[in-house]
Amino acid sequence: MPSASMALPASLPEPLPRSIFRKFVLMLCSLLVSLYVFYCLAEQCQNLPGPIIQSPEEEEGGYQESDMTIWQSVKRKKLLQKMKRQRSTKGKEAPWNRLFVSHGVDISFHAHTGEENKASHRTSMLDSTLTPLGEGSKNLPQAIIVGVKKGGTRALLEFLRIHPDIRAVGAEPHFFDRNYDKGLDWYRDLMPRTLDGQITMEKTPSYFVTKEAPARISAMSKEAKLIVVVRDPVTRVISDYTQTLSKRPDIPSFESLIFKNRTTGLIDISWSAIQIGIYAKHMENWLLDFPIDQMLFVSGERLIRDPAGELGRVQDFLGLKRIITDKHFYFNKTKGFPCLKKAEGSSKPHCLGKTKGRTHPNIDPKVVQRLREFYRPFNMKFYQMTGQDFGWDY
Numbered sequence: 044m045p046s047a048s049m050a051l052p053a054s055l056p057e058p059l060p061r062s063i064f065r066k067f068v069l070m071l072c073s074l075l076v077s078l079y080v081f082y083c084l085a086e087q088c089q090n091l092p093g094p095i096i097q098s099p100e101e102e103e104g105g106y107q108e109s110d111m112t113i114w115q116s117v118k119r120k121k122l123l124q125k126m127k128r129q130r131s132t133k134g135k136e137a138p139w140n141r142l143f144v145s146h147g148v149d150i151s152f153h154a155h156t157g158e159e160n161k162a163s164h165r166t167s168m169l170d171s172t173l174t175p176l177g178e179g180s181k182n183l184p185q186a187i188i189v190g191v192k193k194g195g196t197r198a199l200l201e202f203l204r205i206h207p208d209i210r211a212v213g214a215e216p217h218f219f220d221r222n223y224d225k226g227l228d229w230y231r232d233l234m235p236r237t238l239d240g241q242i243t244m245e246k247t248p249s250y251f252v253t254k255e256a257p258a259r260i261s262a263m264s265k266e267a268k269l270i271v272v273v274r275d276p277v278t279r280v281i282s283d284y285t286q287t288l289s290k291r292p293d294i295p296s297f298e299s300l301i302f303k304n305r306t307t308g309l310i311d312i313s314w315s316a317i318q319i320g321i322y323a324k325h326m327e328n329w330l331l332d333f334p335i336d337q338m339l340f341v342s343g344e345r346l347i348r349d350p351a352g353e354l355g356r357v358q359d360f361l362g363l364k365r366i367i368t369d370k371h372f373y374f375n376k377t378k379g380f381p382c383l384k385k386a387e388g389s390s391k392p393h394c395l396g397k398t399k400g401r402t403h404p405n406i407d408p409k410v411v412q413r414l415r416e417f418y419r420p421f422n423m424k425f426y427q428m429t430g431q432d433f434g435w436d437y
């Protein structure tokens with residue numbers, strides 16, 4: 044019988060001595076471990092979001108997990124799951140939690156939102172800034188949904204997010220009203236990463252009524268495209284009141300808030316909810332800094348009746364291919380609103396959360412009529428300015 048060593052072909056090199064081989068494997072392992080640790084640390088730092096102040100007065104509950112949260116890629120989703128796993132193993136004291144606390148920032152969206160929802164908002168904030176290392180760059184927004192409060196701004200943003208060429212920050216940054224002193228770098232850092240040709244967007248409805256907002260946006264970019272979702276000012280003010288009522292059930296009645304003098308029917312224009320609906324007045328301010336063709340006015344009513352039609356106009360305005368069409372929507376009878384058939388990367392239908400589409404209280408028709416009269420001249424002026432009849436006056 045030939046021995047084992049004799050069976051080896053003569054051309055094979057001498058095997059490495061065991062001790063050298065072991066050292067080599069050990070070094071390789073430690074190199075791989077350090078690379079992995081380095082990667083994890085870098086990834087976490089990259090994805091920590093900057094603080095955002097979200098007033099419960101504004102879009103309370105706007106951006107929930109139950110809302111239409113669109114993932115731009117499966118890769119992002121995987122990363123998020125990984126971050127969630129890391130967070131759950133580290134408990135409540137995860138680094139991003141500590142960061143929010145240490146900044147003293149409350150990013151909850153609703154005064155009445157439960158703790159569970161608050162946690163999901165926090166996750167949503169992370170979602171909106173989550174981007175794998177090296178994928179694209181953060182840019183200042185080229186298009187902003189500037190208003191109006193309760194107009195349908197969340198629906199528009201969430202629908203737009205289906206478009207592969209749009210990347211939007213989920214929460215409202217409130218940069219041009221409340222956070223301007225934080226500077227443009229702070230603002231840019233909130234934005235999601237974009238690839239060449241993709242448009243960065245955000246929405247903050249209170250910009251529309253902020254005196255300084257037009258000049259500040261223009262100072263950032265004279266070419267910025269502005270989108271205003273407008274809604275019948277009468278329904279808008281009732282919606283605004285309904286939102287406040289849901290948080291503070293003890294507020295005075297709608298009637299007592301809108302009238303300065305109930306007997307004479309004098310409307311109290313010092314109430315901010317009334318002021319917001321005087322669109323023509325706010326427009327004068329915007330037109331000092333932006334030409335009208337840089338502004339698009341979306342009908343909040345048509346956004347509900349025919350979302351694809353309004354989305355078509357918005358995509359044209361943004362210079363994008365009409366990718367969002369009828370086939371993306373279905374009407375959810377229970378919700379009473381159009382919803383998305385599926386978010387990207389998901390096969391499930393998605394509706395906005397329960398704070399969107401609340402049942403409004405019944406208001407005395409005479410009071411509604413008085414409000415219609417009040418707004419009519421301002422609406423006429425607004426139709427003239429925009430060249431669009433929104434059909435609120437009949």
Ligand SMILES: Nc1ncnc2c1ncn2[C@@H]1O[C@H](COP(=O)(O)OS(=O)(=O)O)[C@@H](OP(=O)(O)O)[C@H]1O
Nearest residue numbers: 102192193194195196197198282380395399400401
């Ligand atoms: N698809 C869909 N689903 C649900 N809700 C929809 C939708 N499209 C428009 N709307 C209307 O959006 C209203 C809320 O407007 P905003 O998102 O601008 O509110 S906020 O200012 O950000 O708080 C909200 O107002 P209310 O009905 O008064 O709750 C809705 O009427």
